[in-house]
Amino acid sequence: MSERPVSLPGEPKVDLEQARAHGLAPDEYRKIEQIIGRTPTYTELGVFSVMWSEHCSYKSSRRHLRKLPSKSELVVQGPGENAGAIDVGDGWAAVFKIESHNHPSFVEPYQGAATGVGGILRDIFTMGARPVASMNSLKFGSFEHPRTRYLLGGVVGGIGGYGNCVGVPTVAGEVMFDAAYNANILVNAFCLGLVRKGEMMSAKARGPGNPVLYVGSATGRDGIHGASMASAEFDKQSEAKRPAVQVGDPFTEKLLIEACLEAGKTGAIVAIQDMGAAGLTSSSSEMPSHGGLGIELDLDKVPLREAGLTPYEILLSESQERMLIVAERGREAELQAVFEKWDLHAVVIGRLTDDQRWRMRWRGQVVADIPIGALADDAPLYDRPAAAPKIQPPAKRCAAGKHPETAKALRALLDSPNIASKKWVYRQYDSIVQSNTVLGPGSDAAVLRIKNSRRAIALKVDSNPRACALDPYLGAVGTVCEAARNVACAGARPVGITNCLNYGNPERPEVMWQFIRGVEGLRDASIAFGAPVVSGNVSFYNETEGHPIPPTPTIAVLGVMADVSKHVAQFFKDPGDAIALVRTARPSLAASEYAAIFGIDGGRLVAIDLAREAALIEGLVEGAEQGLIRSAHDVAEGGLAVALAEACFNPRSILGAEVELGRAGNADAVDFFGEGASTVVLSIAQRDAARVESLFAGRGLEFAVIGRVIADPRLRIAAAAGLDEDVAELRQVYEDAIPRRLRGGD
Amino acid sequence: MKWGVVRFPGSLDDGDSLYAIADVMGQDARMLWHKDESLGGVECVLLPGGFSYGDYLRTGAIARFSPIMKSVAKFAADGGLVIGICNGFQILCEAHLLPGALTRNRSLSFICERVWLRVENASTPFTRAAKQGDLLRLPIKHGEGLYVAPEDEIRQMEERGQVILRYVDAGGRESDAANPNGSMRAIAGVANQRFNVFGLMPHPEHAVEAMLGGVDGLKIFQSIAGSAR
Amino acid sequence: MQVRVFVTPRMGILDPQGRAVESSLQSLGFKNVSGVKVGKYILLEVQARTASEARDEAKKMCEALLANPVIEDYRFEVDGE
C-alpha cells in the first residue's frame, strides 16, 4: 500500500519559495516536511496550504475561542460540528450558525452574497435539520462612496436571489453604512434549522470500508486558492485556468436540501459534510479524522464540469452545492435512489480505511498520502502577541460640532440610512415562506412559530462596531446585550448564541488585542445570560491598504417562548396605553448615531452591569408571559426619540405619543438621542402599570411611566427643547431615506 | 373535495398550500409528483409557488413540459378545476392554459409584501365565496409578476369577465402606486374562458391564519371547496 | 454546428430591463444612447450534417422552448451562413 506519491509532469517544483507563494510560513513548511518525512508533492503542498490557512485552521483564534462557554442544560451540540444545536422543547432542536462571506462579496457582490447564503444553509442541513429561517448582517461603506450603491444592490439581490429560490424565509437582519467599510464590506449570513432531537446527523465518520459518496454539482475551477496560482508556468496554459468566481445555483441547493433530508431518513448515512472552504479536501479529511480513521479517494471518479482539471484543482475547488457522504456499506444503492429521485447523482469516489492516512489516487498514481490528523487537526496554533494601542482610539471627530434643534435632529436621524427603514432591503426577501413567520422583518426580533406546538423561537442579529472601536470589550458585551434584549422584547428568553468575529489582520498586536477583548466580552455576556455560544466563525484580515475595519463581532441570539400567542411587537397598539421606559443606566452620546451625524464628541461608553442586564431581560420575558406588555421596543441607534417615533409607525395604523421627558432625565440631547443604556420603551394598559413597575423596579431597575399613546398621529415630547411632530411626516422621512438616495436624490 | 398539490423540483409553497388546505381547512389534500402522470382522482389541482426547475430561461417555461402537466392539461380540458399560484400562474401561462405571460417586475426586483386586491368577478368557482368588489389583503412575493397580454386580448378578457383580481389601494381604487409590479391594467389574477382554470400572483395560502397576518386567502379556498362537482 | 439564438422583447411589450439599462447609461454620461432593449443570447452546439438541418432544429427549439411568442421575438444564425 505504500506507494510514494508523485508530482505530475508540468507541475511546479515544490520548495520554500513555492510554499511561501502558497501563503505558508517557512516554519510551517518545515513542519510539513517533518510530518510527511519528505518533500511534499505539489498537490500535497496545495492541500496543506488551504487546511493550514487561517480560514480553515483557526490557528490564531482557537486558543481564545476555548474561553467561550458552550454548555448548558439545553445544549444538544456545541462547537465542533457544522453547526451548534439547542433544545427548544417539544422534542425539537434548533440548529444554527452564522458565517462570513466578506471578501467574495466585495469582489462580486451578487454571487458572493448568494454563495454565502448557500454555504450557511449547507452547514445547517448537513446536521439533518430543515433550514427554517435566515438572517444577515451587512456593513457597507458610506452611502456617498461611489461603489456603495453597486455593492448594496448586488449583495441584497444575491441574498434574495438565493434565499428566495431555496424557500427559506429571511426574517431579520441589520444593515449599516460607515466609511470604515468603504474598502472592506461585511456580509455575515445566519441560518437556523429545526430537527427532531435524536435525528441529528453528524460529520464524524466511522466504519473502515464504508463507501464515500460525492453528491451535487460537478467540480469546476471555482475559487481555487488564489495564492496557489502564483506560478507562471502553471498559469501560462490558458486564461481559463485563472481562479474563477464561485457562482451559486440555488435550484441545485434546493434539490440537495430535499434529497439530503430524505436520505437522512433512510438511516444509511454514517456521516455527511458539505464541501465548503477547501472543498473536497476539508470534507474528506475532517470526517474520517474526527472518527479516528483514514480515507482513500479515486479522483478520476469525481464528476467534473469541464475536462482537464488536475488533482490539485479537483481537491482545492470551491464549486458550490456539493456534499460528501459516508454511507453504511452495502446501502449505497438505497441512497443513490433517493438522489436520483431528486435528479441528483451520488457517485462512490472512495472508501474509509483504518490506517489514518489521507490518500488520493489519480490515473493510477498516488498523488497525495498524508497522515490525516496533520490536515484536519494538527495545524499550527499561534498565541499571537496582543497589545492595546498606545493612544486610545483616535478621536476622529475632535471638531466640536453644534447641537442642532431637537426636531431637526430627529428628522436628520430618521433620515440616516443607519436608522431609516430597511424596507427597501427586506422587501426583496421572501420572509413568509414555510408559513411560520409570526413577526418578520421590521420589528425588534423575528418570531417563528413551531408548527404543532405552542412554542416559538425569536431571533436577532446585531453588531456595534462604533462602540467596539471605542472599547472592544465593552462593545462586544453591549452587542450581546442588544441582541438578547431584542429577543426578550419579543417575549422570548435568550438560550443560545452564535457569532461571527470580523477583525483585521491578527498579526498586528492591536488587532489581536481587539479580538481577545471581543472574545472576553462575548464570554462574559454569554455567562450572564446563561446563553452558551454553540457555533460561530472568525473572519480575520478584513483590511485594505493597512486600514483594518473597526472590530465587528456580529452576534446572533436565539430565544424561546413557551406560548407563541404571548409574543410582543415593537409598535404601540392602543390609544390610552401608558408609555413606560425601563433602563439599566443613564445613556450617553458615545458611539451614537447622533454624535456621528453632528460631529459631536460623544465621550465615553456607558459601563455595563451584566447583572442588571440579565434582570432587565428576565423582567421583559416575565411581563410578556403574563400578558402585561402590549409593545416593547429596544432603544438603539438614535436614542429614545427615535425609538418613540418607530413605535408609532404601526404598519396597521399609525398612532401618536405624548411624552414628558423631564420625568426621566434632564431632557437634553443625551436624553433624547443618547444610546448605550440598555433602554426599552414599553406600552402597557393603564391598569397594568403598577404590576409592570414592580416587575422592573422590583429588580432594581429604573422604571418610569413617561406618557401615553394617543390616537392623534403626533409625536409630542414635552421638555425644554421639546417637539411636536406629525408622525406621518416622520414616517415618510424614515421610509424614503434609502430609496431617495438610491434614486440619486441628494 | 379532493385536492392535489403538484410538487415540482424547486416548488417552495407546496407544503404551505397543503398545510392551508389540509391542516387549516380540514380538506382532503395530497401531494402530486411532477414525474407522475396520474392525478390520483383529485377534483382540484393546485400548482404552487416557487422556482420550478430553477425558473431558468423563463419562469414556468421548463415545468410546463413535466409529465404531470400533460395530465393537468387534459384534466383542464375536461373541465377540472385548476388553480396556479405565483409560479403556478406562470406555468399555466407558459402551458397556454391561461392567456398572457408574466415578466419581470418593473422595479426589476423581487417584492415581498401584503397588497390589496379587488375581486372583479365573484361568479367564478374560485371567487364565489366573495362578493363583487370585495377587497382581499394577500401577500405577494415574486420577481416576475408583471402581467402582459396583447391589448385587444385584454379587452376581450375584460369583457368576458376573465380578469378576476386587480391590485388596488386600501380604499379599493386603482392607482399606479397600488400596482406593485406594473402589471397591465393592474391585473393580479385571470381565468380561462371556461372559468375552470385560474392563475394569480398573490398567495392565498399565506393568508389563512390570523396569527400570520390575515385570513383573506380562505375566501379563495372556500370558493373552490364549495364548487365541488 | 454553432447556433446563436437572439430573443428580444416584442415590440409594444414593456421592457423594464431595457428602460433601466437606458437610464443607467444616461446617468453614467452616455447621453447619445436610446432605444435600449435587453434580450437573451443563447449559444448552442447542434450536431447536424448540413446548415439547413441545423436551421430546422433551431427553429423547432425556439418554438418549443427558447422563446415565448406572447412576449418575445426570436431570430437565429447558424455557423457558416
Add this chain to the structure above:
Amino acid sequence: MQVRVFVTPRMGILDPQGRAVESSLQSLGFKNVSGVKVGKYILLEVQARTASEARDEAKKMCEALLANPVIEDYRFEVDGE
C-alpha cells in the same frame, strides 16, 4: 447607429441557466444539442457620426455597465460593419 452587444458567461464560470436549458432541450427530444450557454443580447441606438465613434462608445458602455468582467465576456457589433 444600431449597436448589438452579446454578453456571455465566462469560460469556466458555472452557467446554471445554460445547463437547465440544455437538459430541458434534451428531454424534449433534441438529443443533438450540447454546449448550451445563456447570455444577454442588448440592442442600443447610439448617435454617432462614424462607426468607429460608435464602437468606442459601445466599448465604454460594456465596460462600465453592460457586462460584469468578473464573470462575463462581451463582444459587440456596430451596424454597417
